[in-house]
Amino acid sequence: MEKDTHSKNNTAQNKIIFGLYGSGGFAREVMPIVSEHIASIAQKNTDASYQVFFVETDPQQTAVNGYPLISEKEFFALECRERFFNIAIGDSKIRERIASTCIAHGAKPMSLQAAHSIIYDCNEIGEGAILCAYTMVTSNAKIGKFFHSNIYSYVAHDCVIGDYVTFAPNVHCNGNVHIHDHAYIGTDAIIRQGTLSKPLIIGEGAVVGMGAVVTKDVPPFTTVVGSPAKELSKG
Numbered sequence: 063m064e065k066d067t068h069s070k071n072n073t074a075q076n077k078i079i080f081g082l083y084g085s086g087g088f089a090r091e092v093m094p095i096v097s098e099h100i101a102s103i104a105q106k107n108t109d110a111s112y113q114v115f116f117v118e119t120d121p122q123q124t125a126v127n128g129y130p131l132i133s134e135k136e137f138f139a140l141e142c143r144e145r146f147f148n149i150a151i152g153d154s155k156i157r158e159r160i161a162s163t164c165i166a167h168g169a170k171p172m173s174l175q176a177a178h179s180i181i182y183d184c185n186e187i188g189e190g191a192i193l194c195a196y197t198m199v200t201s202n203a204k205i206g207k208f209f210h211s212n213i214y215s216y217v218a219h220d221c222v223i224g225d226y227v228t229f230a231p232n233v234h235c236n237g238n239v240h241i242h243d244h245a246y247i248g249t250d251a252i253i254r255q256g257t258l259s260k261p262l263i264i265g266e267g268a269v270v271g272m273g274a275v276v277t278k279d280v281p282p283f284t285t286v287v288g289s290p291a292k293e294l295s296k297g
């Protein structure tokens with residue numbers, strides 16, 4: 063019995079687990095990035111074993127796309143050497159809540175960068191970022207934590223992006239743009255370049271609609287649509 067307990071403890075001491083929150087469309091797109099990233103780590107760290115999971119609060123199935131799906135409670139209860147996570151959920155407020163819960167339970171954020179994404183010089187990117195395939199961050203950008211950059215989106219030079227910001231696919235964020243926390247930028251949106259002395263500003267919690275062309279500042283908690291982008295009528 064003592065031998066079995068010792069073996070179990072050794073297994074736990076050598077195990078590193080990763081939980082990807084969500085199992086919807088975006089999470090299923092991100093999981094191959096997770097798999098590639100973990101495989102590259104495992105090649106360099108051969109003394110550990112690795113397990114990858116989808117995680118949901120109340121899962122309705124046991125597996126998605128061949129990966130096990132477990133509850134948050136199970137994720138925190140698993141014995142392991144290290145516990146990592148990321149959050150493939152579009153709602154930025156939910157991302158923030160999950161991140162706080164995971165960190166409080168000792169889990170560590172792991173940023174994810176697809177093999178075909180590009181990061182150039184002198185950028186600062188916060189923890190928990192997800193950079194999908196064919197995304198780009200050029201030079202001298204500052205990006206906050208848990209940023210989502212979906213396929214074919216880019217962040218150009220001298221941009222400043224807050225925490226929990228979401229880029230849908232094919233967002234064109236040109237240079238000297240400041241985007242505040244929890245903003246959502248829709249598919250195919252184009253944001254005009256600002257200047258160092260007068261950056262174009264998208265306020266906290268603002269929503270830029272699909273295909274919008276943003277030519278001027280967007281106030282906080284405002285939705286803009288169209289070309290040029292204008293505030294969505296509430297009537």
